Amino acid sequence: MEIKTKILKMIQKKESDLPTLPVVVDRIISVASDQKTTTEELAEIVSYDQGMTNKLLKLSNSIYYAQKTKVETIKRAITVIGFDEIIGIALGMGILSSFTDKSGLSLDMKALWIHGIGVATVSKELAKRTNPGIANKIFIPGLLHDMGKVIFAVYFKDEYREVRQFAMEKKKPLYFAENAILKLDHAILSALLMKRWNFPQSIMLPCRFHHNPESAPIKFKHQALIINLADYLTQKAGVGHSGNPVPVTVKNSPKKIGVNQSVLKLVIDQLKRKEDEIKEFFNITTEP
Numbered sequence: 001m002e003i004k005t006k007i008l009k010m011i012q013k014k015e016s017d018l019p020t021l022p023v024v025v026d027r028i029i030s031v032a033s034d035q036k037t038t039t040e041e042l043a044e045i046v047s048y049d050q051g052m053t054n055k056l057l058k059l060s061n062s063i064y065y066a067q068k069t070k071v072e073t074i075k076r077a078i079t080v081i082g083f084d085e086i087i088g089i090a091l092g093m094g095i096l097s098s099f100t101d102k103s104g105l106s107l108d109m110k111a112l113w114i115h116g117i118g119v120a121t122v123s124k125e126l127a128k129r130t131n132p133g134i135a136n137k138i139f140i141p142g143l144l145h146d147m148g149k150v151i152f153a154v155y156f157k158d159e160y161r162e163v164r165q166f167a168m169e170k171k172k173p174l175y176f177a178e179n180a181i182l183k184l185d186h187a188i189l190s191a192l193l194m195k196r197w198n199f200p201q202s203i204m205l206p207c208r209f210h211h212n213p214e215s216a217p218i219k220f221k222h223q224a225l226i227i228n229l230a231d232y233l234t235q236k237a238g239v240g241h242s243g244n245p246v247p248v249t250v251k252n253s254p255k256k257i258g259v260n261q262s263v264l265k266l267v268i269d270q271l272k273r274k275e276d277e278i279k280e281f282f283n284i285t286t287e288p
Contacts, residue, residue, distance in 0.1 A: 003159055004183040010155065011192045017155065019024065021197060024049040025094035032087045032140070033200040043075040052090055059089070059284045064096070064277040078155045088120065088140035093285050095147065106161040107153040107243045113286065114240030116143045117278050118271055122230035125267055130258040133224055138223055141206035145227050146242055148189030152178070167245050174244040175211045187211050213250060222257070233264060238270045239278060 059076035123142035127135040167177035174186040191208035206223035209216035213224035235247035
């Protein structure tokens, strides 16, 4: 059986080796799909998971959010961190903790998660400048855009080591090497996984098309372009590591989004200055 068939079978089969997500994550996904959910309802759902609640309270009091007064309730933490950001972080924590076998991987999961936080941070900044209406919605796909790499690295260790080797030797982007060897890339795999877990399209499609944003449905094209550029800028800034040896972005992506070179430089400088805060963000969200 060729590797692509094997991967697809695992993702699509109901009784596969894939972990089932914690109940709280299932409920948060349905919240993400419902525009009418209130802060109170989200706070109530998150409060069911004491570990997640403690981490989110700790995070809202961290230097990343720089609050002058102590945040003591999950409702206030949602206000401080942001409604969609809380959803994204809770999803990310739930998904990462589900993939327990992280030994002998060809990818550094810590570096990948820090990269995701960097991409989410830059995506939000670019969206605020170019399309404020999507600024709140872009943090989640920015954070989770590389989820497919986790599946490759955890469940197909040897094959993915070969992919990484090929990408480094040929100096090609990782998604190019994935397609060459596995006939499937991490962006497609992320979308398949999100579909299995009933993620809304607003998260799934920007992730699915972050390497070929021009092919994205028109409604999600700008988000996909932003994540594509944010991915490139985060790699250029050296914040975290996506496992990709060659950072690439689509031709004229800044112009297509509506930013100039001085903005790009400013965003990279801001991200570099925030690196310690992003590392603290990582430590809080991934501690046992």
